Amino acid sequence: MRKNFAEIGRSNEFKLEALTSQNPHSSFNCAVTEYNDYLLNDALRSQNDHIALTWLLTERSSGKAAAYMSLIMDAIKLSFTEKELHKLDYPFKTIPAMKIAKLAVDSGFSEKYKGIGTFMLDSAERPAWACNATYCAARFLTVDADIEHDEGVLAFYRKNGFVQNAELFNKKRKTISMRKDIWV
């Protein structure tokens, strides 16, 4: 039976830290090859080029990577109705956000624990809050939900409080632009 990660995650069994050349992650294997390749080949380069900052969730006992996410700055355009929904009475459409550019959970850890993906989304809110408190504003957490590989990710993000963005609808439908208001 799968354990609930929400209980384990609060203990000391896992650590979440920024990717470095020292973090072991070569064994990482999720359902989507593209995300495995990104972590292995591109994540560190993107980090060094200030394109994306990757956070790695590592099991302390094995040193294995259980999940990762890459965070970037973002801005989204909201319709009049969407702004009304969030009580954003401003004359401009573009609202600042922080984006989850990549998110993946290792399949082996997924079989063992439920809730790792949710834990990563919750964890993404912390840097957004910290940034807001000290440096610059971000109202939303955003994501381009990748439905090309698995339509189920929409349900995953909805369950975690994300809603679909009206104006950023991708006609090719490989991704669905979504947002979560981190201040409600």
Ligand SMILES: CC(C)(COP(=O)(O)OP(=O)(O)OC[C@H]1O[C@@H](n2cnc3c(N)ncnc32)[C@H](O)[C@@H]1OP(=O)(O)O)[C@@H](O)C(=O)NCCC(=O)NCCS
């Ligand atoms: C999508 C992904 C991050 C979800 O991680 P996870 O650890 O399995 O998710 P959680 O256990 O936190 O799931 C939370 C809820 O979402 C649901 N859910 C998760 N993935 C789902 C999917 N693919 N389809 C339908 N529902 C899903 C779970 O059943 C759970 O629902 P419940 O609370 O009612 O039990 C993970 O499956 C993954 O890495 N997939 C491959 C890479 C990928 O597609 N990343 C997303 C790119 S946008």
